Amino acid sequence: MGKRPLGKSKEATQMQSYHHNRSRRRLSSTTIVQRSRLILPCFSSSPLSLFVVLAAAVPFPIYFSGLLSSFSGRNNKAASTMRVNSNIDSTNISCTTFNVLAPIYKRVDQQNQSIRESHFRALWFTRNQKILDLLLNQRSSVISLQEVWVGNEELVNMYHDRLASAGYTTFQLARTNARGDGLLTAIHKDYFKLVNYRELLFNDFGDRVAQLLHVKSIVPFPLNENQDVQQEVLIVNTHLLFPHDSSLSLARLHQVYKILEYLEAYQKENKLTHMPIILCGDWNGSKRGHVYKFLRSQGFISSYDVAHQYTDSDAHRWVSHRNHRGNICGVDFIWLCNPTSSNSRKPLRTSWVEAVFSIIKYQVQKASIAEDKAFAFLGENNHSDSLTYSGFCQALQKVNLTGMPHGLSFQETKELWDRADVDGNGVFDYEELKKMWNMTVMVQSENCKGSMMESKKEEGEDKEEEEAIGLKVKKAVLFPEEAEKGMWPENYNLSDHACLTVQFSPVKVLCS
Secondary structure, three states: OOOOOOOOOOOOOOOOOOOOOOHHHHHHHOOEEEOOEEOOOOOOOOOOOOOOOOOOOOOOOEEEEEOOOOOOOOOOOOOOOOEEEEOOOOHHHHHHHHEOOOOOOOOOOOOOOEHHHHHHHHHHHHHHHHHHHHHHHOOOOOOOEEEEEOOOOHHHHHHHHHHHHOOOOEEEEEOOOOOOOEEEEEEEOOOEEEEEEEEEEEEOOOOOOEEEEEEEEEOEEEEEEEEEEEEEEEEEEEEOOOOOOOHHHHHHHHHHHHHHHHHHHHHHHHHHHOOOOEEEOOOOOOOHHHHHHHHOOOOOHHHHHHHOOOOOOOOOOOOOOEEEOOOEEOOOEEEEEEOOOOOOOOOOOHHHHHHHHHHHHHHHOOOOOHHHHHHHOOOOOOOEEEOOOOHHHHHHHHHHOOOOOOOOOHHHHHHHHHHHHOOOOOOOEEEEEEEEOOOOOOOOOOOOOOOOOOOOOOOOOOOOOOEEEEEEEEEEEEEEEHHHHHOOOOOOOOOEEEEEEEEEEEEEEEHH
């Protein structure tokens, strides 16, 4: 498909399912929405990205059924059913993200890794029915799934039909180059009106994609005594590249940068201001990683960590994935960024440059090199205490940031150099290196408190502030519950990921 400029949408398209082989019966019951697709440039071009907006209002409780290997039958609820949300008012929303492990990737024989669940219909059919049981018991406002086996018509129809019968409108997007799996996002049509839907193809290493929805709540929220508003929220569903080695750190940062850049462009293009953003998905990286720190520098908070009052350094407190190497870690996040003052967030490009320099710093530390010996490691000889532009370019290649298809472009390399050579004398010296490595990460306040209507203007500041609606994290849970304690139950077989659900409530905020 050719490249389509921002803001250009196709004619209204029947969208409860994008599967091309649906029967006439299914097509006759679909919901009409607008759809457009963006094919994003590869990393050597200016990155773009994806994004989705969601809105408020889900009055129903969320349940987590103990769907372990002992679960039998679609209507059989395990005794360990845990009620997560109770007494939810009509303005609350809930969001679930879950990597459901595509049958084409699920290994069923450890002695023969080529044998996958996709070869056995009874296995994948039963497991995915149980996944749907779990999702429908939770009854979240928004469901974001990754690794849905979109290449199998029967499985796709199973998800669309059961979700549709429960009141959801579904949107699916396959990864590029016929990888077989993809994304599925479902919104409950009783609570949200779709404003816009877009598909974003990263066109990159790993064939990653993302979905974006712009939705508006059906139930209004009282902004003040004279005005009720339908809340709008931007929400993303994506699945980042797995970091098979440290050389892919940059590729993963590129993917996130594209998302955030497009979010900015979309809001500007549609004249959208002061609305919360939710990013859902499998981020394939923990709280120790560069992606996590990059998103935090842009004011995003990890909803699960806020709900449990964990800090950025509490990376060991919970897990959400056991990977193919047998390691467990927390990689599934629902990120929230609330409306804020225009001058309280670091410019996106500044955060990007800092994130790249943090990769360089990590590679130096990984090599057990002291900071004051960094130039000896990065430079052309063991006696370097500074770098010229030529030496800087060689250093970037030494730490796997250039010289590969998913590396830095010439323009990005030149931008890094311009930022590194602070005094403009054509040399990157130790003092400038320290400034780049010691840059503080500015993060937004971890949550909205109360109504946040107190005006706290800095001395001499006379900017007019206006009211907006943000979101406050109320509760967040992982299923299976052992994942909340940093453990992985051996009898859990729904997926190699835990299911994360977060409940939000609307809150008034002040923005300038």
